[in-house]
Amino acid sequence: MADNTDMIKAAKDIKGDEEIKDPRRKREIIKTVIIVFLAVLLVLTFFSNTIMNRSLAEITSERATSGKLTERVRGSGMIMSNQSWDVTVDGNKTIDTLKVKNGSEVKKGDVLFTMTAGDNEALTAAEDALAVLELDYQKAMLTPSADYSSENQAIKNAREDLAAAIAKRDNAVAGLSGVRAAKEQYESDKQEQSYYTKLLTKLQTVIAAIDSDEYSMAPAEYTNDILATKSAADTAESDYNASCVIYTALSAEGSTATEAELAAAREDMEAKETARNEAREKYESEKFELRTEIAGKLAEAETEAELYAARVSAYESENAGGGMSIDDLNADVTMKQRTLEDLINTLSKTQKSDENTQKMTALDLDAKKKEVDKAREKVNKLKSETGTTEVVSKYGGVVSNISVKPGDTTIPDSPVMTVDLSDEGYTLEITVEGEKAKKIKKGTSAEVVNNWGGGIDAVLTDIKNDTTPNSKNRILVFSVTGDVDSGSYLELSIPCGGGNYDTIVPKNAVGHDRDGDFVLTVVSKSSPLGNRYYAERVSVEVLASDETSSAVSGSLGYGAYVITAASKPVEPKDQVRMKDK
Numbered sequence: 001m002a003d004n005t006d007m008i009k010a011a012k013d014i015k016g017d018e019e020i021k022d023p024r025r026k027r028e029i030i031k032t033v034i035i036v037f038l039a040v041l042l043v044l045t046f047f048s049n050t051i052m053n054r055s056l057a058e059i060t061s062e063r064a065t066s067g068k069l070t071e072r073v074r075g076s077g078m079i080m081s082n083q084s085w086d087v088t089v090d091g092n093k094t095i096d097t098l099k100v101k102n103g104s105e106v107k108k109g110d111v112l113f114t115m116t117a118g119d120n121e122a123l124t125a126a127e128d129a130l131a132v133l134e135l136d137y138q139k140a141m142l143t144p145s146a147d148y149s150s151e152n153q154a155i156k157n158a159r160e161d162l163a164a165a166i167a168k169r170d171n172a173v174a175g176l177s178g179v180r181a182a183k184e185q186y187e188s189d190k191q192e193q194s195y196y197t198k199l200l201t202k203l204q205t206v207i208a209a210i211d212s213d214e215y216s217m218a219p220a221e222y223t224n225d226i227l228a229t230k231s232a233a234d235t236a237e238s239d240y241n242a243s244c245v246i247y248t249a250l251s252a253e254g255s256t257a258t259e260a261e262l263a264a265a266r267e268d269m270e271a272k273e274t275a276r277n278e279a280r281e282k283y284e285s286e287k288f289e290l291r292t293e294i295a296g297k298l299a300e301a302e303t304e305a306e307l308y309a310a311r312v313s314a315y316e317s318e319n320a321g322g323g324m325s326i327d328d329l330n331a332d333v334t335m336k337q338r339t340l341e342d343l344i345n346t347l348s349k350t351q352k353s354d355e356n357t358q359k360m361t362a363l364d365l366d367a368k369k370k371e372v373d374k375a376r377e378k379v380n381k382l383k384s385e386t387g388t389t390e391v392v393s394k395y396g397g398v399v400s401n402i403s404v405k406p407g408d409t410t411i412p413d414s415p416v417m418t419v420d421l422s423d424e425g426y427t428l429e430i431t432v433e434g435e436k437a438k439k440i441k442k443g444t445s446a447e448v449v450n451n452w453g454g455g456i457d458a459v460l461t462d463i464k465n466d467t468t469p470n471s472k473n474r475i476l477v478f479s480v481t482g483d484v485d486s487g488s489y490l491e492l493s494i495p496c497g498g499g500n501y502d503t504i505v506p507k508n509a510v511g512h513d514r515d516g517d518f519v520l521t522v523v524s525k526s527s528p529l530g531n532r533y534y535a536e537r538v539s540v541e542v543l544a545s546d547e548t549s550s551a552v553s554g555s556l557g558y559g560a561y562v563i564t565a566a567s568k569p570v571e572p573k574d575q576v577r578m579k580d581k
Contacts, residue, residue, distance in 0.1 A: 056575055056576055056577040057566045057567050057568045057569070057570050057574065057576050057577070058566065058567040058576070058577050058578075058579050059522070059533075059535075059563045059565065059566045059567075059570065059576045059577070059578065059579060060563070060564050060565040060566070060579050061522050061561040061562060061563050061564060061578070062505070062506050062509070062561070062562060062564050063559050063560065063561055063562075064503050064504065064505050064556055064557070064558060064559060064560045064561075064562055065503075065504050065505075065558070065559075066500075066501060066502050066503060066504060066558055067500065067501070067504060068498055068499065068500050068501075069498060069499065069501055069504055069544055069545075069546055069549055069550075069551045070495050070496075070497070070498035070546055071439065071495070071496040071497060071498070071544035071545055071546055072493050072494060072495055072496060072545070072546045072547060073432050073436050073440070073493075073494045073496055074449070074491065074492070074493050074494070074547075075430035075431070075432060075476070075491070075492055075494070076430065076489055076490065076491040076492070077428045077429050077430045077478075077489065077490065077492075078428070078487060078488070078489050079426050079427070079428050079480055079484050079485065079486055079487065079488050079489070079490060080426065080427050080428070080429075080486060080487075081397075081398075081400075081420035081421065081424065081426055081427075081486040082421070082424040082425045082426060082427055083420075083421045083424040084397075084400075084418050084419060084420045084421060084486070085393075085394060085395055085397070085418065085419045085421065086415035086417075086418055087112060087391065087393075087415060087416045087417045087418070087419065088412075088413050088414065088415055088416065089115065089391070089410040089412070089416060090378065090381075090412060090413075092409050092410060092411070092412065093115040093116065093389070093409070093410045094115060094116050094407065094408070094409055094410075095113060095114075095115050095404050095405065095406050095407060095408045095409075095410065095416075096113070096114040096115055096116050096388060096406065097113060097114050097406055098112075098113045098402065098404075098405070098406060099111045099112055099113055099114070100112055100113070100399045100402075100417075101399065101402065102399060102400055102401070102402055103398060103399065103400070103485055104398070104399045105396075105397075105398055105399075106393045106396065106397065106398075106399060106419065107393070107396045108393060108394065108395055108396050109392050109393065110392060110393050111390050111391070111392050111393075112391050112392065112393055112399070112417065112419075113390075113391055113404075113416070113417075114388050114389065114390050114391070115388070115389055115391065115410065116388050116389070125412075126375065126378050126379045127379055129375055130372065130375040130376055130378075130379055133368065133371050133372045133375050134372055136368060137365070137368040137369060137371075137372050140361070140364060140365055140368055141365065143361055146350075146351075146354040146358075148347060148350070148351070151343070151346070151347045151350065152347075154343050155340065155343045155344060155347065158336065158339050158340040158343050159340060161336050161339075162333070162336040162337055162339075162340055165329070165332050165333045165336045166333055168329060168332075169326070169329035169330060169332070169333055172326060172329050173326060182315065185311075185315075186311075186312065186315040186316075189308050189311040189312050189315070190308075190312055192304070192308040193305060193308035193309050193311075193312055196301050196304045196305035196308060197305055199297075199301045199305075200298065200301045200302060200305055202219050202222070203222075203294055203297055203298040203301060204298065205217060205218050205219065206218050206219065206222045206223065206290075206294045207291065207294055207295065207298065209223065210226070210287055210290060210291045210294070211291075213230070215227055215230070222290070222294065223290075225286070225290075226283075226286055226287060226290050229279075229282060229283045229286050229287075230283050230287075232279050232282075232283070233276075233279040233280050233282070233283040235279075236272070236275050236276040236278075236279035236280070237276050237279075237280070239272045239275070239276070240269070240272040240273050240275070240276040243265070243268050243269040243272045243273075244269055246265050246268075246269075247262075247265040247266055247268075247269045250262050250265050251265075391416075393419055395419055395421050396421070397419045397420050397421040398419070398420045398485065398486065399417055399418070399419055399420075400417070400418050400419075400420055400485070400486050400487060401415070401417060401418040401487075402416070402417040403415065403416060403417065404416050404417075418486075420486040425479055425480070425481060426479070426480040426481070426484055426486065427477060427478065427479060427480065428458060428477075428478045428480050428490055428492070429475050429476065429477050429478070430475070430476045430478070430492060430494075431466060431473050431474075431475055431476075432473060432474060432475075432476060432494075433472075433473055433474075434472045434473055434474050436496060437463055437473075437474035437476065439496035439497050440460065440463065440476065440494060440496050440497075441460070441497075442460055442461065442462065442463065443459065443460060443461075444459070444460045444494060444495060445457065445458070445459050445460075446458045446459075446460065446478060446492040446493060446494040446495075447492065447493040447494075447495075448490055448491070448492060449491040449492065449493050450489075450490060450491045451490070455482045455483045456480065456481070456482035456483060456484055456490070457480070457481050457482055458478040458479070458480050458490065458492055459478060459479050460476055460477070460478055460494070461477050461478065461479045462476075462477035463475070463476055463477070464477065476494070478492065493547065496544075499544065499551075501543060501544070501551035502553075502558065503540075503551065503552050503553065503554075503556050503557075503558065504549050504550070504551050504552075505519055505549065505550060505552060505556075505562050506548065506549060506550075506562070506564045507545055507546075507547075507548055507549055507550045508564050508565070509550075509562040509563060509564045510540065510542060510550050510552065515539065516539060516541075517539070517540050517541060517542050517552070518537050518538060518539050518540060519537075519538050519540055519552070519556065519562045519563075520535045520536065520537060520538075520562065520563040520570060520572065521535070521536050521538050521556065521560050521561060521562055521563070522534075522535065522536075522561040522562075522563060522576070522578070523535075523536045532575060533575065533576050533577065533578055534573060534574065534575050534576065535563060535570045535571070535572055535573065535574045535576055536572060536573070537572035538554055538555055538556050538560075539554055539555070540552035540553065540554035540556060541553050541554060563576075
């Protein structure tokens with residue numbers, strides 16, 4: 001039984017091997033694999049565009065257009081009343097009831113609030129202030145009158161000095177001839193004194209040179225001859241010294257000189273010694289003679305110098321203080337005349353100034369008197385005030401900035417509330433760039449962006465400089481009318497003028513980087529599977545903008561598609577997919 005089973009299994013295995021080795025079966029398997037591969041490839045081909053698009057940024061684009069565009073500037077500011085009235089209360093009073101609230105419209109004479117008299121602190125303060133003012137007024141009345149006695153004495157002294165100077169000048173003119181002769185002699189004596197003074201210096205230099213045998217600084221006109229004699233003596237001395245050296249060398253122990261050579265050297269040395277002595281004696285003799293001669297001239301020069309110095313000194317002593325020239329005397333008279341005139345003019349100006357000061361003092365006294373009267377009236381008023389007091393509006397307008405509530409105590413001169421005078425209108429200021437302000441004209445009407453209820457108008461009335469240091473901005477001042485409240489904010493859109501432009505794109509399509517402004521356009525490229533879309537950077541210059549659009553210039557054609565939004569960041573040359581519309 002077991003043998004039969006094994007035989008049947010072996011037969012089946014042989015049959016299976018034969019089926020696998022069948023060529024027809026093998027071809028069918030290959031054909032099936034190829035069909036499956038082509039089917040998968042076809043599916044991938046048909047759906048590859050969809051798969052790829054799912055990974056691309058989805059963009060929204062709009063076409064560039066042309067036409068008219070009105071540029072606008074946006075800004076906001078707080079509304080301020082052109083004129084307001086701060087409601088204040090004298091003294092410390094207690095607020096009883098408030099008849100109005102912020103935003104209430106009031107007319108002239110309407111009751112704003114009621115109050116009751118507080119403690120006597122206000123009265124005490126008013127009485128103290130009155131006492132201070134009265135004391136100040138009494139002190140001001142004690143101002144002394146002006147005193148000009150010192151100025152008048154100075155003018156009297158100046159007149160006397162002027163009279164003395166005129167008399168001195170006139171006396172000098174009377175003796176003018178003698179004065180001129182003495183002056184000429186004086187000038188001559190000064191020249192002689194100068195000559196002998198310079199000569200003394202020269203001669204003293206020569207004496208010093210002779211005594212030191214150093215003639216380099218001595219005047220040549222006195223030392224030319226002695227220099228030649230000194231040069232000869234110096235030469236003879238040098239020759240003698242040289243012969244001594246030769247003789248000493250020849251006579252030295254161990255010398256090979258002969259007796260004849262030694263005798264000749266000694267004879268030469270003795271001869272040069274004699275020549276040296278004669279030259280030295282001649283120099284000393286001439287030096288003595290020159291010094292004696294110079295000493296005599298020096299004594300004469302000293303005598304002459306002393307003589308002329310005495311004459312010059314005598315003239316200067318005689319004319320010291322009074323030895324002035326006619327021109328000097330005339331100048332002295334002129335100076336004293338001007339001094340007198342200056343004193344007179346100064347006194348006149350002082351008197352006029354004092355007169356004005358007296359007038360101002362009188363005005364100050366009058367003002368102080370009025371302050372005293374006003375303070376006294378305030379004291380009397382506070383003394384008479386009792387019970388409840390109504391405070392009414394002096395003007396018609398809108399109430400704002402209420403700073404108290406019932407039960408509060410007022411602070412003197414501190415505003416309780418403000419009444420904006422509606423008849424005077426409202427103002428709003430907006431700060432803009434200086435270049436943009438150049439495009440805006442006075443009288444332009446602005447659109448109120450947050451004017452949901454309507455009925456508000458804003459007109460540009462003035463353009464002024466921004467006072468902030470180093471600021472190039474300008475401030476636009478608008479007159480605002482309509483249903484507005486002081487302290488509220490308005491946002492304005494201001495037209496800056498319009499124009500026709502060749503290329504207009506959505507404002508959100510314009511980007512900016514370090515290279516400037518640009519837009520990303522959509523470029524279409526064909527492929528076997530359809531059109532592909534790519535982002536391309538185009539540099540532009542923004543010419544004008546409004547709320548939604550910008551006029552640009554650059555290499556951007558009419559009708560070009562620009563990217564306005566994307567599902568993720570897009571860079572130039574990125575492939576993108578268009579949003580389905």
